[in-house]
Structures are given as C-alpha cells and as structure tokens.
Amino acid sequence: MGGARPDLRGARGREGHRESAPAPCLAQVRRVHRHRPYRGARLEAVGEVVRQIRLRDLGGIIIIDFIDMEVAEHREQVYRQLKKALVEDKARTNVLEISELGLVEMTRKRVRQDLRALLSAPCPTCKGSGVTKSDATLATEIFRVVRAKVRSAEDANGRDVVVRVHPDLARYFEGDGQEALERLTRALERKITIQPNHADREGYEVKLRGGAPQ
Known part of the structure; x- marks a missing residue:
C-alpha cells in the first residue's frame, strides 16, 4: 500500500506500523532493539495491536504481520496471547493461526458506526457516488x-x-x-x-x- 504509515510505538523498543484501506487492514510488527528477544517483543506488541484495533474500531479483514516468527513454538505463544487479548473485545472476532510467514488473518465486526458516517452526509450533487457530470x-x-x-x-x-x-x-x-x-x-x-x-x-x-x- 502507498502513502505514509503511522507508527504504533510501545514500551521496550517494540514498534508497529499500521496501514488501512477499505479491505483489508494491515498491522506490521517488527523488532526495533536488536538485543530484545523476538518472542518477547512480539508478545508485548500483541497488546498494543489489539489496543489500536479497538481504539480505531477496525472492521472487516485484518492482517497482522509478526516479522521473523520462524519458531513454531513462538508462533503458538503469540497466537494464544492474541486470542487472550481479544477476549475483552466486545466486537465479534475470528482469528486464524499464525502462518509460517508470521501472518495472522482475522476478521472483526465493528462495534459502532463509522465516525465518517456519523459526522457527514452524502453529497447533494453526486448523491454519494463521488463523481459529478463533466x-x-x-x-x-x-x-x-x-x-x-x-x-x-x-x-x-x-x-x-x-x-x-x-x-x-x-x-x-x-x-x-x-x-x-x-x-x-x-x-x-x-x-x-x-x-x-x-x-x-x-x-x-x-x-x-x-x-x-x-
């Protein structure tokens, strides 16, 4: 996806980037400090990723990229941590297991109406189509x-x-x-x-x- 990516920063040197589009949304988690263990950084990042998902009330297909998750045991631990963190989410979610590439696919149904829809109305000229006659x-x-x-x-x-x-x-x-x-x-x-x-x-x-x- 093009354009700038907002940073999602947390404690102890973990950093995330989030990109969004109508579908899907992508959250990328990477290790910033080289001396931090991969697994520890990913486990800490899970909480921040879930917090951002709930804060932004993301919906539809969401893909989380846990880079360099090569050990199957580590992937399982991060997956369980993610499932645990989503328990308190009021939205209905469905999470698939982490792939060998470190990707998590999940779906989430928004809890509230989109902020843009709440604060705006269809254009009276284009009737919401986004285009007008030349x-x-x-x-x-x-x-x-x-x-x-x-x-x-x-x-x-x-x-x-x-x-x-x-x-x-x-x-x-x-x-x-x-x-x-x-x-x-x-x-x-x-x-x-x-x-x-x-x-x-x-x-x-x-x-x-x-x-x-x-």
Missing part, C-alpha cells in the same frame, strides 16, 4: 433541451433563449464551451444568454425570453 456533458444536455424547447414552442419565432446555470458551468461556456455555444446560436438563429445564477452544480433552467421555466 462540464461538457452538462453542456450537451443543455443544448439538447434548448433545441427541443425552441422547436416545440409555437411562439418561439423571434424570442431569445435564456439558460440559468451554475457559475462554474457559466465559465465553461466562456472558455472551452464557447465555440459549441456559438454554433448552436447560429443553427437556431437566435441569441442564447447564459446566466450564472443557479445554485445546483448540475442544475439548470432553460426558457424562452418571457416564458415559464422548464
């Missing part, structure tokens, strides 16, 4: 509506078109979208006025001068 896409939609409105209006002859859009989109029509707007103006043989006074990023109104909003 300026070019919105312009194409607007041009389609303008053509339809002009062609369907019985009294459209001689009347100008007024389009209310978000200020960001209005700037697009002054820049990259200006040429397309001019082509539409010539094709319809009427003036098209862009008004930058619509609050919704993807919202717009099209009307003939003096007509009712669409």
Whole structure:
C-alpha cells in the first residue's frame, strides 16, 4: 500500500506500523532493539495491536504481520496471547493461526458506526457516488433541451433563449464551451444568454425570453 504509515510505538523498543484501506487492514510488527528477544517483543506488541484495533474500531479483514516468527513454538505463544487479548473485545472476532510467514488473518465486526458516517452526509450533487457530470456533458444536455424547447414552442419565432446555470458551468461556456455555444446560436438563429445564477452544480433552467421555466 502507498502513502505514509503511522507508527504504533510501545514500551521496550517494540514498534508497529499500521496501514488501512477499505479491505483489508494491515498491522506490521517488527523488532526495533536488536538485543530484545523476538518472542518477547512480539508478545508485548500483541497488546498494543489489539489496543489500536479497538481504539480505531477496525472492521472487516485484518492482517497482522509478526516479522521473523520462524519458531513454531513462538508462533503458538503469540497466537494464544492474541486470542487472550481479544477476549475483552466486545466486537465479534475470528482469528486464524499464525502462518509460517508470521501472518495472522482475522476478521472483526465493528462495534459502532463509522465516525465518517456519523459526522457527514452524502453529497447533494453526486448523491454519494463521488463523481459529478463533466462540464461538457452538462453542456450537451443543455443544448439538447434548448433545441427541443425552441422547436416545440409555437411562439418561439423571434424570442431569445435564456439558460440559468451554475457559475462554474457559466465559465465553461466562456472558455472551452464557447465555440459549441456559438454554433448552436447560429443553427437556431437566435441569441442564447447564459446566466450564472443557479445554485445546483448540475442544475439548470432553460426558457424562452418571457416564458415559464422548464
């Protein structure tokens, strides 16, 4: 995984790094002081790892990497210590035994709702999807509506078109979208006025001068 990794430091020279992503989460435990026994450092690190898991209320798949755990007996001791430390965790957990590579796979169900979900609401523009329509896409939609409105209006002859859009989109029509707007103006043989006074990023109104909003 890319990016900086926050340190998880404990007593007597043990150090951990934690990385998180939607799934899985990775906690890496390594020995900092060369003169500390591998097993002792890992046993002490178990408590810190569990504390961080509970503190951050991690959920889903969690992988703990106990580096250089080559002795089977040491892996078993660390595994039992981990199971013991998780007894007090109110969340439902399932822990697999440590592999020969020193990896522990476990699952955990979050106790509380995600903090981000508690403190935020879906974006009213993208409806929580994380993406919005591009300026070019919105312009194409607007041009389609303008053509339809002009062609369907019985009294459209001689009347100008007024389009209310978000200020960001209005700037697009002054820049990259200006040429397309001019082509539409010539094709319809009427003036098209862009008004930058619509609050919704993807919202717009099209009307003939003096007509009712669409």
